[in-house]
Amino acid sequence: MKLGARIIKTGIAVTITMFLCKLINLEPAFFGAVSAVINMQPSIFLTIKTAKDQIMVHILGVTTGLAFGYVFGSNPIIMGIITILLISLHIRFKFKSNVTMGIIAALFILSSSAEQFLPHALARTGVIFVGLSVAMFVNIILWPPRYKQQFKEKLLASNQQAVEYFCQAIHDYVQLESDQPSLHQEQKKAVHKSNKQSRTLLEFLKREDDVLTSATTEQTNRFTTAEKFIDYNQSLIGKADRIYELLPERFERRRQAGLPPISPEFKKILKILSSGCITITRVNEKLRSVIIHEVAAQPEEISEDYWEILTNAIEHWQPKVSGSYYLHALLDVAVTANEIKWASRQAKKLLFESMSEHFTE
Numbered sequence: 001m002k003l004g005a006r007i008i009k010t011g012i013a014v015t016i017t018m019f020l021c022k023l024i025n026l027e028p029a030f031f032g033a034v035s036a037v038i039n040m041q042p043s044i045f046l047t048i049k050t051a052k053d054q055i056m057v058h059i060l061g062v063t064t065g066l067a068f069g070y071v072f073g074s075n076p077i078i079m080g081i082i083t084i085l086l087i088s089l090h091i092r093f094k095f096k097s098n099v100t101m102g103i104i105a106a107l108f109i110l111s112s113s114a115e116q117f118l119p120h121a122l123a124r125t126g127v128i129f130v131g132l133s134v135a136m137f138v139n140i141i142l143w144p145p146r147y148k149q150q151f152k153e154k155l156l157a158s159n160q161q162a163v164e165y166f167c168q169a170i171h172d173y174v175q176l177e178s179d180q181p182s183l184h185q186e187q188k189k190a191v192h193k194s195n196k197q198s199r200t201l202l203e204f205l206k207r208e209d210d211v212l213t214s215a216t217t218e219q220t221n222r223f224t225t226a227e228k229f230i231d232y233n234q235s236l237i238g239k240a241d242r243i244y245e246l247l248p249e250r251f252e253r254r255r256q257a258g259l260p261p262i263s264p265e266f267k268k269i270l271k272i273l274s275s276g277c278i279t280i281t282r283v284n285e286k287l288r289s290v291i292i293h294e295v296a297a298q299p300e301e302i303s304e305d306y307w308e309i310l311t312n313a314i315e316h317w318q319p320k321v322s323g324s325y326y327l328h329a330l331l332d333v334a335v336t337a338n339e340i341k342w343a344s345r346q347a348k349k350l351l352f353e354s355m356s357e358h359f360t361e
Contacts, residue, residue: 013040034101202230225350235342265316287351291354
């Protein structure tokens, strides 16, 4: 198991909390340690958010415990009613912090004698505040999360993987002849996961900036561009998935037809489709340069030359074929060509927008 900074910081926070509670005679120190563990979140924003929710849950638990204890006394039935009430209130107010801590606070108070209700409530509150304060201090001061660099690395990797996955789908479609197609399920899972992680890191980064700095227009523009890039990656992955959905059906049609040889005219169409990935790869390299490395790149115009060449090839092929078998082939080509067209045009459009936002005065 890899020991990351968060694991080490959690151990440090627990140690400091236990030490402080013993030093100022706050008991039970164990609850302070639990509070520290809960509040050691993967980002400063989430640490503060969790702390706020935990305070509210704790206050709710303590208040309810004191009110019920002084009015109805302490017995198993009252404890059960309080548990149900606190869970209901937790759902009603949509607190993110675990309701368990609030329930424990209420039951801890009710488990003592009536004259100890208030002292126990104050002691319990004290250890909770020590735990969450220590967690916040340690998370902010000691090795604070560096999401900017993590995000850049993940965004770079996720775009490279998305482009590779898309071009692999085009390659597998073009090369399909007599062998059962491979659908690359592991690659599919990995590329979806990578892009999802990019989106999560972007949310962490945006929240960290909200907490630690005042967001500038430039920062907002960069976040917007990065989000568009992630959306582009996700669409690119989805289009690759759709191309892979064509392969089993195309192979089955070829198998039922006796695996006929591919005509020179159709091979030309497939070659043109394959060449579309050259443009997509090139433009995405420029996108990574602009969005991730913040280095200017030359925008590219949206051209119809590629599509005119493809149209001519299809028109040259069509008069020589007939029947539903070839109609399905034409539909598959149309779907695949449309996905390539979108990937190329959207990349060029995003490149132009990114250059306009980040490199113009």
